[in-house]
Amino acid sequence: MSDNGSQIDACPAQFPDLFVVGIGASAGGLNALEEFFEHLSNNSGAAFVVIQHLSPDFKSLMKELLARRTRMEIYRVVEGMELRPNSIYLIPPGKNLVLDQQKLHLIPQKERNSRELNFPIDIFFESLAQIRQEQSIGVVLSGTGSDGTKGLRTINQAGGFTLVQHPSSAQFDGMPKSAIATGLVDRILPPSELALVVDQLVRSPVFQTVNDHNAANLLTAETIQEIAAIIARHESTDFSHYKISTLTRRIHRRYLISGCENLETFISLLKTSVQERAILRHDLLISVTQFFRDRSAWDYLAEQVIPQLVAQAQPNIELRCWVTLVLQAKKPTLWQCCWMKRLQI
Structure with a gap:
């Protein structure tokens, strides 16, 4: 939501067909990133956002190191920076990063002494899925822990693509193995081959015309x-x-x-x-539909309503609940047909 309460536009006017590739890496990720960009085309037309676990105490040399492997423009993200094709964006130390429309926004990370764990890859992937949907690609490279796993699940549910470095090629295989365990990963390959897959995906339009050569x-x-x-x-x-x-x-x-x-x-x-x-x-199957999506409403039922109903119920008396089913479509959907059959409508 925006500051005035209006819904965020999920399809920016500028570069509406822009694919955004989020790349998560942690320990051992430098070698994987260098290999990935070395084998990636410089004019794929996508924007690449690299999310790393960086120490706020040391200056990152990632920009200088990646510049040896690619001719794409490389930027250290500043607040409000707008995404453009054939560009690489690097998260700065001590910050989380989110995508809003086509701009990148920086969020301060929690203090080190905070008990809350920080998952910058998940945070960016989830915003990426919300905004770019089918035009989102999540890539998890070498690293320890599970950061990126939840975000890849969200990208998959939004119709985007999920790619993971093969654990055997990763210096640290914790993050790749955690992501693979979801069963939702589209391709599992070494970084050099992941780059080729990304290039193919972003160059293949969904809708083609009869005049297309292919x-x-x-x-x-x-x-x-x-x-x-x-x-x-x-x-x-x-x-x-x-x-x-x-x-x-x-x-x-x-x-x-x-x-x-x-x-x-x-x-x-x-x-x-x-x-x-x-x-x-x-x-x-439409996987974004799920039970208990309106978390606050279900929490209220669980904490305020149901305990009172149970407390007031008489022994050996049934407590029944009904859920309304509204059928408005001219042609019932698959799940509506299943419910009508079950309810004998």
Whole structure:
């Protein structure tokens, strides 16, 4: 929310198609970052934000060190700095970093003697997912602990991409292993190969036209329905009534991550691979919907309402609760159909 209470615009007017790549690294992260940027194109069109665990007592030389590996512009973030394509932004010591629209904002970290742990990677990843959604990429490199794990989960739920350094190539594998344990990581590779994946992702538009040179990668309505039919036949889940835009983004996302050269190859893979069908089905399900999202309301029920109801209830008398179900759609969604069947509507 903004200061006046209005909702933050999640699609900035300037550079609306800008991919933002958040890169989290801690102990042993320097070598991984150097390898990553050395193999990354200098004109991918994305903005890269590097979040490290830095000591406030020492000056960071990250800018000078990375400048030897890339020709992209490198900036130490100052308050309100705006993201631009083909640029790298470095978090300063003693600060947390968040993305608001297309600007970076600095937040002071807690005092060292505070009992609260600080997770700067998670903090940035969560703001990145909220603002850039499908145009967000989270990368976790070498480091100890679990910072980045929660943030990658949020990016995945928003439809973004999650990439992690292979533990065998990391100097410290704590952060990569913690992220991988979620089961939500799209690719697990050494930094040099992660760079190639990022370059492919940010260069592949979701919507293509008939005039595009690579017509084999064109997602048409017929192609989407063919894929939906494969999932319905093998996974017993019918996505044919989902919004075309939602299906297009999610299918395109999975196609890019699969490593297939074109959509025809991807469709063939779906026909033969149980694992790939299961992954796509999971990706197509809307994972951002969850129970107990309105935390304060549920806390009030748990602390104020339910204890009183239980205290006033008579022995051996049932205590019943009802949840309203509002059906407004002309065509009920998948979950509405399930509930109507369960409730015999």
